[in-house]
Amino acid sequence: MPKNIGGTVGRGGRNFPALDVMTVQYLLNCVPAAAGGPMQELAVDGAAGPKTIAAIEKFQRGNGCVCDGRVDPGGATLRNLQARANDPYPNQPLSPAAAKGPANPFGQKGFGQPGGKGGGPGDPFGQKGFGQPGGKGGSPGDPFGQKSGGGMPPGGGGGFPFPQKGGGAKGY
Structure with missing residues (x-):
C-alpha cells in the first residue's frame, strides 16, 4: 500500500497533521527532478512552506495535473506522486519520529x-x-x-x- 495522507497539503490545505506534510515532502524528494521532483531536496520537516508549495506546483505542471499547489487525499496529484516516486520502501509508512528535524541536517x-x-x-x-x-x-x-x-x-x-x-x- 503506497504512502497516503489524511488531509490536504499545500496552498490552502489543512497541512495537519505534520505527518501528512512530511509524507508529501518525502514523496516529492523521491521523484527525480527531470520527472517533476524538486531541484533541491526538501526538508522533511512537516511545514508546508513556500519551497514545499513550489515543489508541489512544479510536480503538477510537469505531470499534467491541475496546478493549484495542493495535494488532496486520493486526488490526481497524490496518485501521480505515488506512481512516479522512486520510493525504495513504498509499503513502509513514515514514522512520526521524522518530526524531529529536517531530512538532511x-x-x-x-x-x-x-x-x-x-x-x-x-x-x-x-x-x-x-x-x-x-x-x-x-x-x-x-x-x-x-x-x-x-x-x-x-x-x-x-x-x-x-x-x-x-x-x-x-x-x-
Missing part, C-alpha cells in the same frame, strides 16, 4: 560514522542506520532504523569475520 553527526547519530539524506525518520561498521547514524537508504553490523572483529580486517594476514592478528 547538515553539520550533525551521522551518515553511518562510528558513534554518530542523527538522520542523513534519505533518512527522514531520524533513526539509527547501518552504514559504516559500528555506526549509529542514519545512513542514506536506511529509513527503517536498522542497527549497524557492529564493526570489525578484534584483529580482523577488511570486514572478514576471521583474522586476516596483516590485519593485526598474531601468527598469520
Whole structure:
C-alpha cells in the first residue's frame, strides 16, 4: 500500500497533521527532478512552506495535473506522486519520529560514522542506520532504523569475520 495522507497539503490545505506534510515532502524528494521532483531536496520537516508549495506546483505542471499547489487525499496529484516516486520502501509508512528535524541536517553527526547519530539524506525518520561498521547514524537508504553490523572483529580486517594476514592478528 503506497504512502497516503489524511488531509490536504499545500496552498490552502489543512497541512495537519505534520505527518501528512512530511509524507508529501518525502514523496516529492523521491521523484527525480527531470520527472517533476524538486531541484533541491526538501526538508522533511512537516511545514508546508513556500519551497514545499513550489515543489508541489512544479510536480503538477510537469505531470499534467491541475496546478493549484495542493495535494488532496486520493486526488490526481497524490496518485501521480505515488506512481512516479522512486520510493525504495513504498509499503513502509513514515514514522512520526521524522518530526524531529529536517531530512538532511547538515553539520550533525551521522551518515553511518562510528558513534554518530542523527538522520542523513534519505533518512527522514531520524533513526539509527547501518552504514559504516559500528555506526549509529542514519545512513542514506536506511529509513527503517536498522542497527549497524557492529564493526570489525578484534584483529580482523577488511570486514572478514576471521583474522586476516596483516590485519593485526598474531601468527598469520
